[in-house]
Amino acid sequence: MAGFPDKVIQHLRFAKSWLDRAEEEYSKEQILEAELTLSLAEAEVRHAWETSRGWETSVAQRKMQRWRARIALGLLVAAVVMGGGYLINTREPDYPGPDFVLGQPVIPGRWENRIQYQIVINPEPAPPVTQAELPVTEVVPLPAVASEEPIPVAEAESIAITPEPVEPVVAEPIPTPISEPEPEPAPVTIAVPEVEPAAAPELTAEPVQPTESVEEVRLTPPQINLGELFKIAHDVLKGE
Structure with missing residues (x-):
């Protein structure tokens, strides 16, 4: 604590010495050297000021x-x-706790060396397993099939096989049908009735009144049976 203000005084002394030197250089008209010396004196004064300002701050830190x-x-x-x-x-823990199971072996300590432990665990009997009974099915024997008695080989060889006589087959002649000549069809003549032209109505020069109705003149063509015509034409074509 006592050395802290001494640093400020030391900076001020250095600044004073630099100022004295600058004064001499100005008296000798050494302007450049004097300016450099002034800058050094200014730096010393700044250090002294910063040290003085940081006194309270440094204590708190x-x-x-x-x-x-x-x-x-x-x-x-x-x-x-x-x-x-x-x-x-x-x-x-070294001692057994409340959750200790009897099936686990106990590790003997110093005072347990002379004690013999014998743990007997009785196994629980397993429940009997009941097997499901299968339904009994009765087997009905099948009826015996009567088998044919085999013929002895000696008897089979003694039987003589006599071939039956085969009658010759005579092929009968097939009658050929006699084709009769077809009659020639008679010539067909189609009679077309002559249609007389109807008489033209007489034209009069009388004026036609709009209230009167004009009668239509209808021409009745002759009636021709088309079915008979087709039948006759078919017969003619078939005869050709």
């Missing part, structure tokens, strides 16, 4: 650093204590 170190140390101790407690609680 030192206090903060101390508190930070203390807090970090406390957190480290708390973490170590919590880790140790967790390891102690999770460690398996």
Whole structure:
């Protein structure tokens, strides 16, 4: 703490010495060297001013650093204590707990070396397995088929096979049908009746009144039976 203001005084002394040197250089008309010396004096004054301004700030920073170190140390101790407690609680005990099963062997300790353990486990009887009864089906024997008695070989050889006489087959002549000549068809004459032209109506020069109706003149053509004509033409073509 006592050395902190001494730094400010030291910067001021350096600045004063640079100012004295600059004064001499100006008196000798060494302008360039004098300006450089003034810049050095200005830098020393700036350092002294910054040091004086950072006095309160540096003290607070030192206090903060101390508190930070203390807090970090406390957190480290708390973490170590919590880790140790967790390891102690999770460690398996040497003695059997309430969840111990009798089927597991007990590891003997110092005072248990002379004790003999004999654990007998009675197996539970398995339930009887009942098999499903299959339905009984009666087998009905099939009726015996009467088999033909085999003919002895000696008798079969003694039987003489006599071939029956075959009558010759005489082919009968096939009668050929006698074709009669077809009669020639008679010539067909188609009688077409002559149609007389109808008489033309007489034209008069009388004026036609619009109220009177004009009678239509209808020509009745002669009636011809088309069925008979087709039949006759068919017969003629067939005869040719």
